[in-house]
Amino acid sequence: MKPFAFFTLLAGLILMPASAQTVVIKAGHLVDVASGTVKDNQSILVEDGKITAVGDRVVAPDGTPVIDLSDQYVMPGLIDAHTHLALMEMDGSDINDFGSYYYASLIEDTSMRVAQGTQMARSMIEAGFVWARDTGNNGLYGDVTLRRAIEGGWIPGPNMVTAGRMIAPFGGQFQMQPEKPGLGNPEYLYADSHDELVRAVRENVHYGATFLKLIIDNQPYIYSEEDVRVAVDEAHDMGVKVMSHAMSDEGIRNAVLGGVDSIEHGWQISDETLQLMKDHGTYLVGTDFPAARIGETRYQANVDRNKRARKIGVKLAFGSDAVYYEEGRTRGEQTLDFLRSYVDADFPNAFILQMATMNGADLLGANSGEIKVGKNADIIAMYHNPLDDIEALRGVQFVMKDGEVYKEGGKFTRETPRVLNNPRRKQQRGNMLGQN
Ligand SMILES: [Zn+2]
Structure with missing residues (x-):
């Protein structure tokens, strides 16, 4: 070997880590969820976790590794805007059994729930969910621990935004x-006066909440529009969004007028309040349980609410609220069951896919949800066309998150590194030095 050639080889080796992050995906059928159309024989160039080119004339650098999905339908990764990864309701309980999550919080401590949550996080990304908004009921910041472990690469899972404790x-x-x-601890931060609301927002953000959750109307005394505004203003000043658990029409109204970013559940909403949500640009995250869980009457009421919401033009994002145990079924598989109410409300499949991708990304503030230049490379693929049948999503074969492959050929492929530093240590040091 000539010295020059040897040098070139060495240089190539040294450069390899950077170039290894470049990959081209051959997409046989690329689903554009925004328009509800498919383009055949497209390529997606992924560099450093981002999409840098899409089309039928993508030029990749020589030697770029190819992921061949030429026999599959390729689309943006899914987003669940309402989940609880560190909550599994007690075996045998159901949603009609008041407070089944209450029993779970009494019997299981946070560490147990986080251990269980690692498995649920893995099942979510295995099913194609690249982002999840965790909406509380996680003990003492179990969701924040999961988020940090995922961000640090300790465990596989979707990217997360976390509510921490519910206010x-x-x-x-x-x-x-x-x-x-103390029975409500540690699930809730009680805040009744305006001073307490400000304090609760700050405390929650300090401990790792990245999207706050207000419980509006579970007691005879509900948060007023003014109460909500105090919390929302404090959160928005820090760039943190606010969701609200609200079920009654009055509670929803107070939350919308107080400026929240999304209504969770919204089961008893009137057309007038739906119109108010549209006027304020407030998202509705329906969390509509399968009929088997809540009974046909309640299920049909939700289907009706979904029809009204779409007709009025309210912004809708997909959120599941899957929290229960079912023998042999993963959390990720259960989450897909929650798409059914939108099919039954006669939503076009493209609209349902938008709810579970680009709308979710918009609500979460995630640079995801579309296969477009500049977006994070959050990509899934399956054999059947989800525009023809939403059930095609149950056959996800390929999952990429931030340019990293988690599943290929129907098999989970993401290895957990054997040696890891603790991402919290760096942050803690930054805080002490005042360099957040
Ligand atoms: Zn929930």
């Missing part, structure tokens, strides 16, 4: 007893 009027969503006023 609620005294009692939260529980009925406590005076002898045991």
Whole structure:
């Protein structure tokens, strides 16, 4: 070997880590969720976790590795805007059994729930979910721990935004007893006055909440429009969005007028309040359980609400609220069950895909949800066309998140590194030195 050639080879080796992050995806059928159309024989160039070129004339550098999905339908990764990765309701309980999440919080500590959550996070990304908004009920910041472990590369899972502890009027969503006023801990941060609301927002953000959650109307005393505004202003000043658990028409109204970014559930909403949501650009995250969980009557009421919401033009994002145990079924598989109510509301499949990709990204503030230059490379693929049948999503064969492959050929491929530093240490040091 000539010295020059040897040098070139060495240089090539040294450069390899950077070039290894470049990959070209051959997409046989590229689904454009925004327009509800498919383009055949497209290529997607991915560099450093981002999409840098898309089309039928993509030129990749020589030697760029190719992921061949020429027999598959390729689309943006899915987003669940309402989940609880560190909550599994007690075996045998159901949503009609008041407070089944209450029992879970009494019996299981945060560490157990986080351990369980690692498995649920993995099942979510395995099913094609690249982002999840975790909406509380995670013990003492179990969701934040999961998010940090995923961000640090310790465990596989979707990117997360986290609610931390839910901010609620005294009692939260529980009925406590005076002898045991601590029963609602650690799920809720009680805040009743405006000072307490400001304090709760700050405390929650300090401990790792990245998207706050207000419980509006689970007690006879509900948050007023003014209460909501105090919390929302404090959060928005820090660039943190606010969601609200609200079910009654009055509660939803107060939350919308107070400026929240999304309404969770919204089961008893009137057309008038739906119109108010449209006027304010507030997202509705329906969390519509399968009929088997809540009964046909409640299910059909939700289907009706979805029809009304779409007709009025309210912004809709997909969110599941899958929180229960079913033998042999993963959290990721269960989450897909929650798409059914939109099919039954006669939503076009393209519209449903938009809810579960680009709308979710918009709500979460994630640079995801579309296969476009500049977006994060959050990409999934399957054999059947999800525009023809939403059930095609159950056959996800390929998952990429931030340019990293998690699943290929239907098999989970993401290895967990054997040696890892703790990402929290760097952040803690930054805080101490005042360089957040
Ligand atoms: Zn929920």
